[in-house]
Amino acid sequence: MGGMSAIIAEFLAESVENLDSMDQDLVTLEKDPGNTEVIERIFRTIHTIKGTCGFLAFGKLEGVTHAAETVLAHLRDGNLELTVEITTTLLKAVDSVREILAHIEKDETEGDGDYTAISEELEAIDRAAGAGKKKPPSKKTKKTAGAGSLKPAQEAPPAPARERSITAETARKDLEGAGNGAAEDPIGPTVGESSLRVDVTVLDLLMNLVGELVLARNQLSQNLPGDSGAALTGAAQRLDSITGELQEAVMRARMQPISSILTKIPRFVRDLAVSAGKEVEIELHGQDTDLDKSVLEAIKTSLLHLMRNAVDHGIELPDERVARGKPRAGRVVLRAAHESGAVAIEVKDDGRGLDSERILERALEVGIVRPEEAPELSRSQIEQIVFRPGFSTAREVTNVSGRGVGLDVVRANVESIGGSVEMQSEAGRSTTFRIKIPLTLAIVSVILARVRGHRFAVPQASVVELVRLGRADGSLGIERLHGVPVYRLRGRLLPLVRLADELGLPDQGGPPEESIIVLQGDDRQFGLLVDSIDDSQEIVVKPLGHRLAGVPFAGATILGDGSITLILDVFRVGLAAGVVSDTRMHALTAETPVMTAPAPGRSRMLLIQGSDDERLALDLGRVSRLETLDRGRIESVGDRLVVQYRGEILRLIDLETALPERRASRRTAPPDPRSEAVVVICNIDGRSCGLLVHRILDIVDADLTEATSASRRGVEACAVISGRVNEVIDLPKVIESSDPGFFERPIRHGKGS
Amino acid sequence: MNQRRQYCSLRVGDLLLGIDVSRIQEVLRDTSITPVPLAHPAIRGLINLRGQIVTAIDLRRRLGLAPSAAGSRFSTMVLGETGEALALVVDSVGDVVHVDSASFESPPDTLKGEARRMIDGAHKLERELLLILNLDVVTDLGRGSE
Numbered sequence: 077m078g079g080m081s082a083i084i085a086e087f088l089a090e091s092v093e094n095l096d097s098m099d100q101d102l103v104t105l106e107k108d109p110g111n112t113e114v115i116e117r118i119f120r121t122i123h124t125i126k127g128t129c130g131f132l133a134f135g136k137l138e139g140v141t142h143a144a145e146t147v148l149a150h151l152r153d154g155n156l157e158l159t160v161e162i163t164t165t166l167l168k169a170v171d172s173v174r175e176i177l178a179h180i181e182k183d184e185t186e187g188d189g190d191y192t193a194i195s196e197e198l199e200a201i202d203r204a205a206g207a208g209k210k211k212p213p214s215k216k217t218k219k220t221a222g223a224g225s226l227k228p229a230q231e232a233p234p235a236p237a238r239e240r241s242i243t244a245e246t247a248r249k250d251l252e253g254a255g256n257g258a259a260e261d262p263i264g265p266t267v268g269e270s271s272l273r274v275d276v277t278v279l280d281l282l283m284n285l286v287g288e289l290v291l292a293r294n295q296l297s298q299n300l301p302g303d304s305g306a307a308l309t310g311a312a313q314r315l316d317s318i319t320g321e322l323q324e325a326v327m328r329a330r331m332q333p334i335s336s337i338l339t340k341i342p343r344f345v346r347d348l349a350v351s352a353g354k355e356v357e358i359e360l361h362g363q364d365t366d367l368d369k370s371v372l373e374a375i376k377t378s379l380l381h382l383m384r385n386a387v388d389h390g391i392e393l394p395d396e397r398v399a400r401g402k403p404r405a406g407r408v409v410l411r412a413a414h415e416s417g418a419v420a421i422e423v424k425d426d427g428r429g430l431d432s433e434r435i436l437e438r439a440l441e442v443g444i445v446r447p448e449e450a451p452e453l454s455r456s457q458i459e460q461i462v463f464r465p466g467f468s469t470a471r472e473v474t475n476v477s478g479r480g481v482g483l484d485v486v487r488a489n490v491e492s493i494g495g496s497v498e499m500q501s502e503a504g505r506s507t508t509f510r511i512k513i514p515l516t517l518a519i520v521s522v523i524l525a526r527v528r529g530h531r532f533a534v535p536q537a538s539v540v541e542l543v544r545l546g547r548a549d550g551s552l553g554i555e556r557l558h559g560v561p562v563y564r565l566r567g568r569l570l571p572l573v574r575l576a577d578e579l580g581l582p583d584q585g586g587p588p589e590e591s592i593i594v595l596q597g598d599d600r601q602f603g604l605l606v607d608s609i610d611d612s613q614e615i616v617v618k619p620l621g622h623r624l625a626g627v628p629f630a631g632a633t634i635l636g637d638g639s640i641t642l643i644l645d646v647f648r649v650g651l652a653a654g655v656v657s658d659t660r661m662h663a664l665t666a667e668t669p670v671m672t673a674p675a676p677g678r679s680r681m682l683l684i685q686g687s688d689d690e691r692l693a694l695d696l697g698r699v700s701r702l703e704t705l706d707r708g709r710i711e712s713v714g715d716r717l718v719v720q721y722r723g724e725i726l727r728l729i730d731l732e733t734a735l736p737e738r739r740a741s742r743r744t745a746p747p748d749p750r751s752e753a754v755v756v757i758c759n760i761d762g763r764s765c766g767l768l769v770h771r772i773l774d775i776v777d778a779d780l781t782e783a784t785s786a787s788r789r790g791v792e793a794c795a796v797i798s799g800r801v802n803e804v805i806d807l808p809k810v811i812e813s814s815d816p817g818f819f820e821r822p823i824r825h826g827k828g829s
Numbered sequence: 830m831n832q833r834r835q836y837c838s839l840r841v842g843d844l845l846l847g848i849d850v851s852r853i854q855e856v857l858r859d860t861s862i863t864p865v866p867l868a869h870p871a872i873r874g875l876i877n878l879r880g881q882i883v884t885a886i887d888l889r890r891r892l893g894l895a896p897s898a899a900g901s902r903f904s905t906m907v908l909g910e911t912g913e914a915l916a917l918v919v920d921s922v923g924d925v926v927h928v929d930s931a932s933f934e935s936p937p938d939t940l941k942g943e944a945r946r947m948i949d950g951a952h953k954l955e956r957e958l959l960l961i962l963n964l965d966v967v968t969d970l971g972r973g974s975e
Contacts, residue, residue: 288880530866579866620865620875621884621913623970627867632875632882640863640875640882 087128088181094121095174099343102163109158119148136186137176143198144169150205165197279330286326287616291634293319334412335363337376341383348387355394355405356387362412367419371513374493378486382423382509390427390507424508430501432458451799459501463487491647520617524610528581533643534593540601542609543592557702563603572603573653595646602650679780683773693802696775701757730768734814735790760807832930838923842894847959854909856922859902869970873918883914891967892944915968926959928952
């Protein structure tokens with residue numbers, strides 16, 4: 077807006093704000109046509125714009141606003157009933173006004189758009205209203221007209237004098253509450269006096285300077301010699317507290333209520349609902365929740381997207397709703413609230429909920445899910461599919477959704493600012509999306525970690541807890557499962573990511589990592605293995621240049637000692653390591669409390685897949701460990717398979733050969749000796765043995781009371797687990813059949829447990 | 830039409846290179862550089878320039894030369910007007926050289942591959958050639974490390 081005159085800039089800023097609230101007002105009015113207060117407010121907005129643009133000689137703008145004003149006057153005076161068509165026309169007029177304003181902002185001209193159509197539409201409504209009888213001024217008009225002196229309205233020639241004065245009068249009443257002061261203050265509104273419009277760039281600069289100040293303070297406090305005099309120490313402490321307060325104050329200045337981005341939503345939802353032939357009521361709660369401006373900007377489109385999703389996918393058509401015993405109009409509720417240092421925004425609709433069958437069907441079609449995976453997916457896993465890129469269940473591409481660009485983008489956007497998205501759905505009843513976002517982006521608190529001589533910062537927002545490794549027996553307690561290192565954290569298997577490997581840092585032969593940072597990566601947790609954890613600090617995030625776009629870092633910061641530290645992008649690290657998107661890992665971590673007791677009447681079973689898709693289940697109580705071993709390490713002693721394992725000779729039993737065949741021929745070719753073998757290490761009566769299995773599927777709690785009798789030798793029973801028939805392995809029988817002397821051998825006391 | 834031109838001279842390996850003086854904001858010696866894992870191989874790391882974070886490109890690696898011995902001294906030339914804060918890590922920075930545009934020649938044939946694209950041409954000095962760097966090509970690393 078370089079050379080734009082101040083008066084135009086002011087006019088634009090004010091008008092754009094007013095138009096946003098007008099969208100909302102029009103939608104409110106549609107629901108509550110008798111609300112004279114709202115009509116007055118809309119009328120005033122249009123009138124102010126018209127008045128000013130007459131003054132600034134914007135003819136087109138004046139034409140449109142004048143026509144709109146006339147229609148609004150009819151509405152106010154009761155000559156006209158508000159219908160959907162009239163609302164739509166008025167909203168269109170608002171759009172035209174917005175368009176012209178945007179043009180004015182660009183080059184101070186109104187542009188060459190043609191707005192006669194909308195003016196004519198408005199005039200047609202005007203004529204229709206005029207055909208009805210001219211009503212005398214309404215009661216309200218009389219009352220306000222009689223109250224005290226009036227401020228002369230702006231010169232707006234085409235408007236009848238009566239309308240102008242009323243508008244000015246009610247406007248002032250509104251602003252000054254009781255309206256008593258109206259006569260004494262001829263200058264202007266009083267509300268604006270305690271607030272000030274500040275250019276965002278000024279605030280950004282201020283924020284940067286405060287950031288620098290924070291760094292300088294850190295530098296000072298770290299370098300203060302221990303024997304400094306009381307004066308110096310005192311000054312440093314004061315500087316410390318003042319900096320803290322200043323930082324807070326500047327952050328507050330950047331805060332805006334979330335309502336600033338919500339004003340557009342009622343209008344947006346209404347338009348969507350009308351075009352989809354649906355009826356939707358919208359409720360907004362917690363509109364005064366404050367958020368940093370940059371955060372607001374970042375989530376704006378995501379919120380619109382969730383609203384669109386709710387209207388387009390969630391809410392059913394009115395008839396369908398009635399048939400299901402719901403009210404005709406669907407409800408979409410948006411609720412914002414502060415929640416422990418973050419802001420939670422919830423978008424809930426009372427529509428059809430997620431149809432997991434259709435999602436799965438569609439996911440299979442698109443190839444997001446492989447057919448063999450499908451039966452294993454739980455309902456919540458299926459629902460998570462909607463966050464996958466390119467997924468949409470809309471039967472066809474509609475105007476609003478179904479373009480395959482969707483919730484994955486929402487998730488990516490929210491995560492890029494350190495937030496998270498969750499979803500809950502109740503089939504046929506509701507869908508709820510919950511976004512959690514940090515209050516601000518500029519200053520974050522981080523944990524500093526060291527890996528092979530490098531120091532990295534991990535945003536504290538995604539840190540769940542810190543774990544120091546090391547057990548009494550000297551081992552670190554890290555196990556391997558499906559080739560992924562895992563750690564048993566209070567009974568859950570936590571997949572681990574070795575940061576040094578992920579970042580390709582050369583091994584310098586130092587001691588192994590001894591700390592885990594447990595991170596919340598979207599809906600599941602994973603652990604980041606680091607050498608050591610130093611400290612936590614408040615830091616100022618500085619962006620990296622675009623030449624560093626491909627690295628898994630969210631930015632960099634300068635620490636108190638002047639050194640630069642990179643800020644890890646936790647999600648990208650997790651994604652690169654494959655722990656964030658792998659559904660199998662999800663099944664194992666998020667839903668499998670391994671060591672807590674199963675519910676009464678249920679047994680915890682390890683599910684194993686045989687080589688031709690047969691399902692086997694093993695009581696987890698027998699299992700001490702899951703391992704993958706090089707097949708090359710497996711040796712044959714006589715007719716027995718053994719492996720050297722933790723300083724012992726471990727007897728291996730191939731489950732496939734140990735169980736009697738149901739078919740004559742061997743089902744699969746012998747496994748590749750270079751491949752890895754999956755071994756379930758079992759403990760029975762104090763003796764260990766390993767079961768060679770084809771694949772480990774999951775760990776589940778199963779009800780075995782309904783189990784039927786055994787199907788073959790070595791099988792205790794058959795039970796339905798996770799929708800499939802599983803043969804429950806009778807471990808002692810299996811062992812005995814392949815190694816009759818097993819239980820006679822003395823018990824060895826090895827290190828393994 | 831002869832014109833005097835000014836280049837800041839610098840050395841990388843055996844090469845004497847020149848950069849238009851107006852493109853150089855300042856020269857730093859032996860700054861501490863924070864490496865960035867997984868970045869483009871030519872990126873040496875990040876420099877803290879009075880609170881501003883500057884991406885440092887290693888000119889040796891960029892030109893495909895053998896890496897310098899560990900612990901050897903280097904200088905850093907901070908570039909101005911690049912849109913984004915950038916610096917070049919070189920072996921050493923020399924004087925500003927005044928040359929006549931008449932002595933300008935196309936790049937010598939001994940230059941090969943990627944390096945040739947980064948050299949606009951050469952000025953014959955008394956004893957050796959001053960190779961003129963094309964900063965736009967040198968600093969264009971494509972997007973990220975992929």
